[in-house]
Amino acid sequence: MNDEKNTSAAGGDFIIHSPWLHRFALLTVAATLGLIGIGGLVTSKAVGMSVPDWPTSYGYHMFALPIATWLTGGVFHEHTHRLWATIVGVLVVALMRWLGGRTARRALLIIGGAEILAGFALLALGPDWRGAGHFLSGIGGVVLLAGVVWVNSSPAARPLPALGWWAFWLVQVQGLLGGLRVVLDAHVVAGAKLGMVFGLIHGCLGQAFLLLLCVIALLTSRWWQKQHSESGIQNPECSAQRWFLFTTVMIFLQLILGATMRHQHAGLAIPDFPLAHGKLWPDTSPAAVASYNAVRFELAGENPITAAQIWLQLAHRALAVVILSAVAVCAWRTRGFLRRPALIWLGLILVQAGLGAWTIWSNKAADVATAHVLVGALSLVTGALLTIITFRFSGAARQ
Amino acid sequence: MKMKTVLALAVGLTATLQVATAGDLTGTVTLKGTPPAEKEITPLKDDATCGKFHAAMPKTQFFVVAANGGLADTVVMLKGISGKSTGASAAPVVLDQKSCVYVPQIVAVQTGQTITVKNSDPVLHNVHSIPAVAGNEEKNLAQMPNGADLTLKFDKAENFLKFKCDVHPWMFAWVTVVDHPYFAVTDKEGKFTIKDVPAGKYTVTALHRKAAPLGVEQEVEVKADGAKADFTVEVK
Numbered sequence: 218m219n220d221e222k223n224t225s226a227a228g229g230d231f232i233i234h235s236p237w238l239h240r241f242a243l244l245t246v247a248a249t250l251g252l253i254g255i256g257g258l259v260t261s262k263a264v265g266m267s268v269p270d271w272p273t274s275y276g277y278h279m280f281a282l283p284i285a286t287w288l289t290g291g292v293f294h295e296h297t298h299r300l301w302a303t304i305v306g307v308l309v310v311a312l313m314r315w316l317g318g319r320t321a322r323r324a325l326l327i328i329g330g331a332e333i334l335a336g337f338a339l340l341a342l343g344p345d346w347r348g349a350g351h352f353l354s355g356i357g358g359v360v361l362l363a364g365v366v367w368v369n370s371s372p373a374a375r376p377l378p379a380l381g382w383w384a385f386w387l388v389q390v391q392g393l394l395g396g397l398r399v400v401l402d403a404h405v406v407a408g409a410k411l412g413m414v415f416g417l418i419h420g421c422l423g424q425a426f427l428l429l430l431c432v433i434a435l436l437t438s439r440w441w442q443k444q445h446s447e448s449g450i451q452n453p454e455c456s457a458q459r460w461f462l463f464t465t466v467m468i469f470l471q472l473i474l475g476a477t478m479r480h481q482h483a484g485l486a487i488p489d490f491p492l493a494h495g496k497l498w499p500d501t502s503p504a505a506v507a508s509y510n511a512v513r514f515e516l517a518g519e520n521p522i523t524a525a526q527i528w529l530q531l532a533h534r535a536l537a538v539v540i541l542s543a544v545a546v547c548a549w550r551t552r553g554f555l556r557r558p559a560l561i562w563l564g565l566i567l568v569q570a571g572l573g574a575w576t577i578w579s580n581k582a583a584d585v586a587t588a589h590v591l592v593g594a595l596s597l598v599t600g601a602l603l604t605i606i607t608f609r610f611s612g613a614a615r616q
Numbered sequence: 617m618k619m620k621t622v623l624a625l626a627v628g629l630t631a632t633l634q635v636a637t638a639g640d641l642t643g644t645v646t647l648k649g650t651p652p653a654e655k656e657i658t659p660l661k662d663d664a665t666c667g668k669f670h671a672a673m674p675k676t677q678f679f680v681v682a683a684n685g686g687l688a689d690t691v692v693m694l695k696g697i698s699g700k701s702t703g704a705s706a707a708p709v710v711l712d713q714k715s716c717v718y719v720p721q722i723v724a725v726q727t728g729q730t731i732t733v734k735n736s737d738p739v740l741h742n743v744h745s746i747p748a749v750a751g752n753e754e755k756n757l758a759q760m761p762n763g764a765d766l767t768l769k770f771d772k773a774e775n776f777l778k779f780k781c782d783v784h785p786w787m788f789a790w791v792t793v794v795d796h797p798y799f800a801v802t803d804k805e806g807k808f809t810i811k812d813v814p815a816g817k818y819t820v821t822a823l824h825r826k827a828a829p830l831g832v833e834q835e836v837e838v839k840a841d842g843a844k845a846d847f848t849v850e851v852k
């Protein structure tokens with residue numbers, strides 16, 4: 218496997234660098250990016266409820282849905298999202314097992330066994346719980362298998378096993394949130410529809426999950442290990458660590474704003490750009506909003522727009538300007554080998570701004586809106602990794 | 617036996633007297649102003665199955681306006697009446713899914729009245745009713761190709777309760793639920809008739825989902841020989 222290993226003070230060995238582990242982490246990242254893409258399409262096309270049940274699909278076991286049904290309209294996107302999520306789930310369990318090595322086996326055996334038992338208990342509760350029972354016992358089976366095989370594998374260097382466990386739990390929470398978004402869609406708590414709330418959290422957590430996997434991929438890379446082990450760390454001549462952090466936080470905030478707009482299924486609250494309802498600052502009085510609703514013909518985002526949604530989109534636009542300016546500052550203040558990644562980041566943000574405008578000009582075409590989601594995810598990941606790298610070097614420079 | 621006969625006669629007499637003092641409310645709803653052009657439903661035309669049902673590019677039907685300005689799909693109803701529903705004994709209202717479009721797209725029913733949802737398509741739909749008023753239950757039901765009819769009822773009055781198909785996300789119907797039988801939906805000429813309205817003074821409202829979602833109102837006095845009420849709704 219060409220793994221480089223070392224021995225800890227406690228006597229056990231651990232992996233310093235494994236090229237195949239890194240490649241596997243990259244594969245998991247790619248699969249997750251694809252999952253976010255198909256999930257984005259589900260929301261862009263407003264087909265999130267096209268399969269009314271979960272974890273079954275139209276009463277069938279997830280893997281037994283007839284192909285003719287799978288290929289029908291929005292069912293294709295929603296069911297593909299579910300199947301793809303299963304693949305990502307299996308990849309993450311395997312990645313966690315690889316990172317945790319033999320030290321993770323016992324915990325995985327216990328968790329897997331508990332999930333299988335809980336799944337069987339649900340099956341015993343009656344036919345209404347059959348789908349959930351199969352789902353939970355299926356997950357438990359995968360987890361148990363991960364604990365059984367590869368008995369003597371070495372764990373990765375810290376903090377990778379801990380990050381692997383985070384990914385392990387997050388992927389399960391994400392799956393559960395996706396399912397609850399379907400089965401609790403109609404429930405209203407404190408005036409908020411749970412389907413919308415869970416959908417919003419599911420969308421934002423998906424971005425955070427991708428970020429976590431990207432950090433794992435970075436930390437398993439040859440490049441990172443090289444910088445870690447060499448005493449004379451290259452100083453990237455970067456004096457913009459806090460700018461990187463600030464901008465990345467702003468991007469995540471921007472993604473939350475975007476996800477909030479998307480999950481309200483109200484189409485475009487402002488149908489024009491760069492103006493807003495024909496003005497620099499739109500009229501949001503009740504009469505004006507009523508007149509906007511009277512003449513807007515949305516094909517899928519059928520809910521009437523509100524003044525709050527108009528303000529939300531204005532905030533999204535204003536924050537975009539802040540982010541674009543902040544990334545430009547980061548690129549300008551960065552020297553050395555991080556200069557090029559910072560310029561790539563700036564390029565991503567410019568593409569993202571263009572996609573935002575195109576989303577409006579195309580009347581929120583599903584493919585354009587989804588590309589906007591994906592480039593947003595890449596912008597977040599790029600910013601976060603650059604932030605980690607700059608702080609890492611900053612810390613090393615002080616040593 | 618005699619008592620039953622007397623009771624039956626009394627009920628019949630009361631009903632006859634009510635009809636005798638009731639009249640039809642008729643009128644026309646006219647649109648003022650030029651509505652925006654309807655939008656092409658390209659996802660429908662692009663759908664591998666549903667697109668075959670439409671030779672021409674299908675369009676939205678938000679404003680169905682006659683040559684004389686008559687506005688179809690407007691719900692006209694008496695305001696301020698509640699608890700008079702005869703929905704439980706009224707004939708079911710049919711909503712059909714045909715060629716991947718709801719037909720009709722605007723209907724009105726009474727509280728407790730059965731809505732029969734048909735699927736005339738050889739394709740799967742999901743019938744997703746999404747009420748906004750507490751007490752009306754949201755449902756999301758699968759309906760297989762040419763599947764058995766579904767029946768739904770709503771207990772609370774609600775304007776433009778949304779029905780959608782998430783499998784084909786351009787498919788919508790809007791059901792207005794009224795707590796009495798005194799309402800009508802305008803036809804293609806914008807005309808309506810509300811039958812057997814008891815004589816009296818009423819506030820009548822005309823609701824159009826786009827042009828007048830909150831309603832345009834006027835006071836009307838209905839007499840034994842009926843009454844007439846014309847409405848104008850404006851799009852700016």
